[in-house]
Amino acid sequence: xxxxxxxxxxxxxxxxxxxxxxxxxxxxxxxxxxxxxxxxxxxxxxxxxxxxxxxxxxxxxxxxxxxxxxxxxxxxxxxxxxxxxxxxxxxxxxxxxxxxxxxxxxxxxxxxxxxxxxxxxxxxxxxxxxxxxxxxxxxxxxxxxxxxxxxxxxxxxxxxxxxxxxxxxxxxxxxxxxxxxxxxxxxxxxxxxxxxxxxx
Numbered sequence: 001x002x003x004x005x006x007x008x009x010x011x012x013x014x015x016x017x018x019x020x021x022x023x024x025x026x027x028x029x030x031x032x033x034x035x036x037x038x039x040x041x042x043x044x045x046x047x048x049x050x051x052x053x054x055x056x057x058x059x060x061x062x063x064x065x066x067x068x069x070x071x072x073x074x075x076x077x078x079x080x081x082x083x084x085x086x087x088x089x090x091x092x093x094x095x096x097x098x099x100x101x102x103x104x105x106x107x108x109x110x111x112x113x114x115x116x117x118x119x120x121x122x123x124x125x126x127x128x129x130x131x132x133x134x135x136x137x138x139x140x141x142x143x144x145x146x147x148x149x150x151x152x153x154x155x156x157x158x159x160x161x162x163x164x165x166x167x168x169x170x171x172x173x174x175x176x177x178x179x180x181x182x183x184x185x186x187x188x189x190x191x192x193x194x195x196x197x198x199x200x
Contacts, residue, residue, distance in 0.1 A: 006030060006031065006084060006086045007030065007031035007032065007033055007082065007083075007084050007085050007086060008021075008022075008025050008030055008031070008032055008033075008085070008086065008087045008088070008089060009032075009033050009034075009035075009079050009080065009085045009087070009088045009089070009120075010022045010025075010032055010033070010034045010035075010088075010089045010091070011034075011035050011070050011076075011079075011088070011089065011090045011091065011092055011107065011111060012089075012090065012091035012092040012093060012126075013032075013034035013035070013036055013042045013058075013065070013091075014036045014037070014038065014041035014042050014043075015091055015092075015093050016045065016046065016047075016182065016184060017091040017126055017179075017182060018034070018089070018091040019042065019043060019044070019045040019058060020045040020047050020048060020187075021089050021091060022034055022042070022045075022058060022063065023044065023045045023048055023049070023058060024048065024187070026058075026060045026062055026063055027048075029062075030062070031062040031063075031064075031084070032060075032062065032063045032064070033063075033064045033065075033066065033079050033082045033085065034063070034064070034065045034066065034079075035065075035066050035068050035069075035070060035075060035076065035078075035079050036065055036066075036067065036068075037067070037068070037069055038067075039065040039066075039067050040057065042057065042058050042065050043055060043056055043057055043058055044056045044057075044058050045058075045184075046184040047183075047184045047185060047186055047187060048186060048187060051184075064082055066078050066079055066082075069107075070092060070103070070106075070107030070108075070110060070111065071100070071103055071106045071107050071110065072110070073110045073113065073114070076107075076110040076111055076113075076114045077114050077117075079114070080114045080115070080117070080118040080120070085118065085120050086120065086122065087120070087122040087123065087124075088111060088115060088120060088122065088123040088124070089123075089124050089126075090107075090108055090111060090123065090124070090125040090126065091126040092104055092107055092108070092126075096152050096153050096156075101152050101155075101156060102156055102159070103156065104153075104156040104157060104159070104160040105156055105159040105160045105163065108125065108160050108163055108169075109163060109168070111123070112163060112168050112169045112172070113168075115172065116168075121172055121173045122172070122173045122174075123164075123169070123172055123173070123174050123175070124174070124175040124176075124177060125160065125161070125164065125174065125175070125176050125177065126177045126179065127157045127160060127161055127176060127177070127178050128154075128157055128178055128179065129142070129178045129179060129180040129181075130142060130143065130146050130154065130178075131154065131157040131158055131161055131176075131178055132157075132158060132161045132162075132165070132176070132178075134178050137180075138180075161176055164176065
């Protein structure tokens, strides 16, 4: 087990967003337990650490990376078996051809089950602009992609969100994050909060 009493579980730590989340949590002194299909792909984030970072492993005394798949309940349970998980970040991704058409929904269902079994309440889930009731906020060219080339992934994202909006995760303290676009620039620390719906 890690030395810290409070830990964040990160699902998707080998992706750009997940790596950034894991790195920033570690920089704040939090423990991190990450699940990754290929642990060697959990590398330093490009945004915080520069372009060369994506080839350098993310290492820290307070980081534990577990090899496994989010679609396997036993692998997900292994993350929570590390103990003291207080919050969860879900930043899953990948090509549908590689991960399957229901990976987001199936994996997040497994995470919800494990959270409830371990008394963990707080979760943030990264989906995308255009998912759920934000469909009309997406730029037109992106809507065309959502309706065509990305149809299967958006069906999965919508079903993933539904797990919280009217499914088994509705009693958790959840936050759905729908980025309109992400980059790998260094974090500024500036967060803009608006009232109502965001534009592009």
